[in-house]
Amino acid sequence: MALTIPADEHTLFTVRKHWFVLVEHILAIFLFGVIGFALLLVIASFFVGENNLIVIEYSILFLGGFVIMWTMLFIIWLNYYLDAWVLTEKRIFDIEQFSLFSRGVSEARLDRIQDISVEMKGLIRTFLDFGSIRIQTAGEKKEFIICDVPHPEKVREHISRTMDVLAGKRFGAENV
């Protein structure tokens, strides 16, 4: 389900979630990793000097754990990287990577958008200037939510301006 943009349209901008969302998930994985490694270290410390073989065996467990943790981090990054919103002259695409094997792409035509609202909840979101944009459409999917987008006010302005340009073109074409 790759994104295909019609030939007569161009990508005006692509927006991804705020970096803080990625950092939040990475920190959670690190916390689990640190706890796991610390536990292994505590157990291993009892055997150091007793038998060199055990140290080698523990290093295998450490490295195995590291590869698994590294892959988990990569999957988190992949979910972040493949989640995006693309604005063209006529529509907005919402590409969502739910998990490694779950993905969805939906689109809203700009001429069907009825209302755009911005929502910023919480201390961190206010300080770092990121939040959600709700787009009400007349289409099948009534509400379109862009979550944790950086500078939501600017994104909303950009969408509104593109909508105005599109409406102007249509109005001009109808009057000719």
Added chain:
Amino acid sequence: MEFGIINIPSYFSDNLGILTSGVPHEVFWLFYMLVFMFFIGSFIVISYHLNHYALEKGGAIKAKLIYATVSIAALLLMFIALLQI
């Protein structure tokens, strides 16, 4: 190191020490193979997603290179450690 009535080191060596000391080397080879297969599987899946869905191609190639390099380095170290047993 005594904590109450439990002697911690001997508690671990008697109970949790079973994780390593009494385990045959074949088990570590099996563990290595499982982690190796986990890496190969993840690499295929991650590559598939990046190739098909990434919006910028350059970024996807760089990401795959970083992922593969770090993972292969860790797997090689694991392999060397296994040869020591």
